[in-house]
Amino acid sequence: MSIKTRLDKLEGGNNGLTLIVVRPDETEAEAMQRYQEETGRNPTGRVLLIETGVSDPET
Secondary structure, three states: HHHHHHHHHHOOOOEEEEEEOOOOOHHHHHHHHHHHHHHOOOOOOEEEEEEEOOOOOOO
8 A cells, every 4th residue: 555545544534634745855845735736735724744754656
């Protein structure tokens, strides 16, 4: 299961919490922009930026 799939499942059950993974080669602002481009929406409610140091192997 990909990181994106896992995060999508977590986000669905957290009442307004948006989880965004910050890739090692991007800033938090770039991660927010990527999220907006991938989902077509702005995050609402609480936003949690996660820095794992791991890139998504699907990209």
